[in-house]
Amino acid sequence: MRAFSFVKIGFICVLFFLFACSEHSNTVPTFSVDVQQRDSIEHFFSSYDYVMLETNENALLGNVEKMKVDSSVIAVQDKGRILLFQHDGKFITKIDKQGRGAGEYLSVEDFCVKDSFVYVLSRVQRCILVYDWNADFVDKIDLDDWYQYFEVIDDGLMFLSSEKSNGKQYDFVVFNYVKSEYMDMFSPFENNEGITFANFTPFSGTFNGGYYVLRPFDYTVYRLSRTEFEPYCQFEFNTKEQIEQGASLVDLSDRTSNKNVVRYLGCYEEYNGSVYLTFALFEEGHGIGTYVYKAESDGKDRLMRIYENFSAKYPYISAPYGVYDGAFYSICPALDILNIEEMYDLSLFRDKGLTEESNHVVFFHKLK
Secondary structure, X not given: OOOHHHHHHHHHHHHHHHHHOOOOOOOOOEEEEOOOOOOOHHHOEEEEEEEEOOXXXXXXXXXXXXXXXXOOOEEEEEOOEEEEEOOOOOEEEEEOOEOOOOOOEOOOOEEEEEOOEEEEEEOOOOEEEEEEOOOOEEEEEEOOOOOOEEEEOOOOEEEEEOOOOXXXXXXXXXXXXXXXXXXXXXXXXXXXXXXXXXXXXXXXXXXXXXXXXXXXXXXXEEEEEOOOEEEEEEEEEOOOOOOOOOOOHHHHHHHHOOOOOOOOEEEEEEEOOEEEEEEEEXXXXXXXXXXXXXXXXXXXXXXXXXXXXXXXXXXXXXXXOEEEOOEEEXXXXXXHHHHXXXXXXXXXXHHOOOOOOOOOEEEEEEEO
């Protein structure tokens, strides 16, 4: 996490307020979210920036499934392809190796970009394939079990996540991929569930030494490091429906489909002394929407629903894929941007030459 020391001081203020107001100070701090509350978008963001991705026949995006951003690259998954762009939008390369041959993958469950290498997880093959930025195959990391998500920590360790579906029956594993050794395992489960959620990711943000991690139908944020897995904070929502404790993921998935209940948490971030959280929620008559919750250092809570009200200051806001350098990052097709500009009489991107044939635009909305 960026600006860690300052953020940490601010977050301690939030924790102090929560503990002071709680009768149960021996538990992790709990944030209560009123899903009916609404606040202005200007309480959440201070500015926004954007990157127009290069348009050429090799770089055109279709249906974006995942996106990850670090200091060197913007990486986008479009079905079985992973496209890399510089922060100025210039196209770098495309990993498009789906197949059954050597150095190819049958599926892309997750990917990671680290130190000029692209790591691709293929669950069905029980391996991670490694490519350089020329899209050349470099290495294959064999796994002895099935995993759905992962993050590379350094040049020797990675975190693996099974989403309650593998033989070891642990949700999170610390794996030394150089020595092919499992260093530690956390969050055991009794039964394999065999279900995944398309828009869920367990790795929600970083702290100094590890990742904030999540689990489906669990409102707790955990801290995962090389040696520990522990609850950090939790959230509660006053939705019409509530999660039934003890039920299987399959049952919970069926019972909560198109119901007014939070199924899983989204992006978690601590910035400028405030806590930010995104989550998706179904509302009758409105469908599924993305919400942004903010707990300020003085204990004041804020909530907004993206797309609910048009903002002339932030007209291109959309559901974020993650957080980078204190900003929510998202991506929008050119046609959607042009439709927004036509609807609200805007011209920022039209004036810059954006057309229906142009590539997507990446947005960075700076947290306040």
